[in-house]
Amino acid sequence: MPIQEKPTSSEADADLYATRSADITVPKFRFPKGEMRPDVAEALIRDELFLDGNARQNLATFGQTWMEPEIHRLMDLAIDKNMIDKDEYPATAEIERRCVSILADLWNAPELKNSIGCATIGSSEAAMLGGLALKWRWREKAKAAGRPTDRPNIVTGPVQVCWHKFARYFDVEIREIPLERDRISMNAEEVLKRVDENTIAVMPTFGVTFTCQYEPVAEIAAALDKLQAETGLDIPIHVDAASGGFTAPFKEPDMAWDFRIPRVASINASGHKYGLAPLGVGWVVWRDKSDLPDDLIFWVNYLGGNMPTFALNFSRPGGQIIAQYYLFLRLGRDGYRRLLDNMYDTAAHIAQEIVKIGPFHLFFDGDSKKGIPGVSWMLKQDGAPSWSLFDLSDRLRTRGWQAAAYTMLPNITDVVVMRVLVRHGFTRDMADLFLEDVKRSIEYLETHKPATPLGKESQQTPHHALSKGALPAKAP
Numbered sequence: 118m119p120i121q122e123k124p125t126s127s128e129a130d131a132d133l134y135a136t137r138s139a140d141i142t143v144p145k146f147r148f149p150k151g152e153m154r155p156d157v158a159e160a161l162i163r164d165e166l167f168l169d170g171n172a173r174q175n176l177a178t179f180g181q182t183w184m185e186p187e188i189h190r191l192m193d194l195a196i197d198k199n200m201i202d203k204d205e206y207p208a209t210a211e212i213e214r215r216c217v218s219i220l221a222d223l224w225n226a227p228e229l230k231n232s233i234g235c236a237t238i239g240s241s242e243a244a245m246l247g248g249l250a251l252k253w254r255w256r257e258k259a260k261a262a263g264r265p266t267d268r269p270n271i272v273t274g275p276v277q278v279c280w281h282k283f284a285r286y287f288d289v290e291i292r293e294i295p296l297e298r299d300r301i302s303m304n305a306e307e308v309l310k311r312v313d314e315n316t317i318a319v320m321p322t323f324g325v326t327f328t329c330q331y332e333p334v335a336e337i338a339a340a341l342d343k344l345q346a347e348t349g350l351d352i353p354i355h356v357d358a359a360s361g362g363f364t365a366p367f368k369e370p371d372m373a374w375d376f377r378i379p380r381v382a383s384i385n386a387s388g389h390k391y392g393l394a395p396l397g398v399g400w401v402v403w404r405d406k407s408d409l410p411d412d413l414i415f416w417v418n419y420l421g422g423n424m425p426t427f428a429l430n431f432s433r434p435g436g437q438i439i440a441q442y443y444l445f446l447r448l449g450r451d452g453y454r455r456l457l458d459n460m461y462d463t464a465a466h467i468a469q470e471i472v473k474i475g476p477f478h479l480f481f482d483g484d485s486k487k488g489i490p491g492v493s494w495m496l497k498q499d500g501a502p503s504w505s506l507f508d509l510s511d512r513l514r515t516r517g518w519q520a521a522a523y524t525m526l527p528n529i530t531d532v533v534v535m536r537v538l539v540r541h542g543f544t545r546d547m548a549d550l551f552l553e554d555v556k557r558s559i560e561y562l563e564t565h566k567p568a569t570p571l572g573k574e575s576q577q578t579p580h581h582a583l584s585k586g587a588l589p590a591k592a593p
């Protein structure tokens with residue numbers, strides 16, 4: 118009998134899938150006792166992350182999912198830079214300052230040197246800062262006029278959750294205008310019904326998360342101008358341009374929604390949405406230094422000068438800001454515009470084709486004058502199929518696509534839409550692959566009726582039945 122040779126190679130030489138660590142159940146919820154080879158640890162995590170699916174096929178997210186190799190390199194270079202250390206990393210601080218000025222320019226601030234702003238971790242933090250500055254300004258004015266300062270409010274359309282957070286965290290009442298079947302955003306009339314002397318600002322969303330559409334900033338501003346002329350009430354506007362702040366300026370440069378409107382005091386946008394930067398950067402810019410109360414600014418020593426900081430975070434990665442600057446430099450207005458031309462074309466293509474594929478009624482067709490490069494649709498009311506948009510969304514997942522199906526906000530929560538956002542890195546070819554899969558999914562759903570547990574019909578979520586309605590006449 119041959120003597121079995123002991124392996125001569127060590128654990129260090131083994132193929133990573135031949136190591137002991139690859140042969141055990143890894144502890145997941147307790148601090149591990151010993152070490153593990155780095156390549157093995159990396160492989161374990163990398164392999165688990167496959168379960169996340171493919172970000173490029175996520176058509177629900179607004180966030181960036183494709184980046185040029187140059188951005189990967191700059192991010193790597195900046196991995197050790199803390200944005201708050203303005204003193205130690207003056208070049209990075211300078212780049213942030215330039216980006217703020219570039220954005221003030223893009224958003225048509227009347228005097229670049231008078232505007233002020235900062236990078237944040239996203240639009241949510243930027244919204245908090247914009248809201249806080251307005252709350253401070255309102256309080257100073259109310260105090261000076263001898264009015265009570267305990268009941269501030271904001272007036273908004275259908276907002277992203279960050280404004281609900283702002284309202285709760287900073288004790289401000291939110292007066293959110295409910296949607297109606299024939300009105301899916303704020304308008305001047307509804308705003309005027311809700312503003313009063315305790316309104317710190319009206320906050321239109323320029324690119325509503327749920328509808329993709331721009332709210333009418335100019336119309337709201339004109340109504341507030343009239344209100345001021347009649348009553349003396351002077352209510353500023355903050356624009357939540359999380360998405361639209363990086364689409365309209367390139368695609369519809371003549372559309373005035375920004376600092377060209379004197380009543381617009383501040384604007385926030387997400388660098389990591391249509392700003393095309395990696396996740397983790399947002400921006401807030403004020404028209405004028407006087408719009409940001411001194412009380413809220415903390416001064417940090419900066420190479421003999423003094424650097425204003427105004428942020429909820431302290432330590433923060435610098436790479437995203439550097440990448441944002443790279444994108445401004447690399448693309449310029451022309452580059453952003455060309456990318457958006459393709460994105461809007463692709464959105465229009467999907468809008469045109471999707472209605473041929475299924476019993477769909479367009480909710481938003483990706484018109485660049487009305488909103489961001491996305492498309493959304495509902496099921497037609499008559500001749501609705503046995504499946505819902507939730508079933509379709511589920512089915513598309515089997516091919517890796519993530520297309521969001523969701524219900525609308527009050528008062529039209531019975532309206533169900535499916536939305537697709539067209540982003541950097543999504544080609545016409547990918548759109549066609551997606552459309553093919555929608556077709557295939559519908560064929561499947563038509564031949565395999567979605568399972569309904571026996572006797573559960575009456576308990577099913579209303580979505581299934583109600584998503585058939587193209588803005589049905591009345592909610593049950």
Ligand SMILES: *Cc1c(COP(=O)(O)O)cnc(C)c1O
Pocket residue numbers: 179238239240241242277279322323324325326357358359360387399
């Ligand atoms: C995404 C979004 C936000 C939140 O932005 P983050 O960058 O994700 O923090 C706020 N408002 C609107 C309209 C958005 O689309």
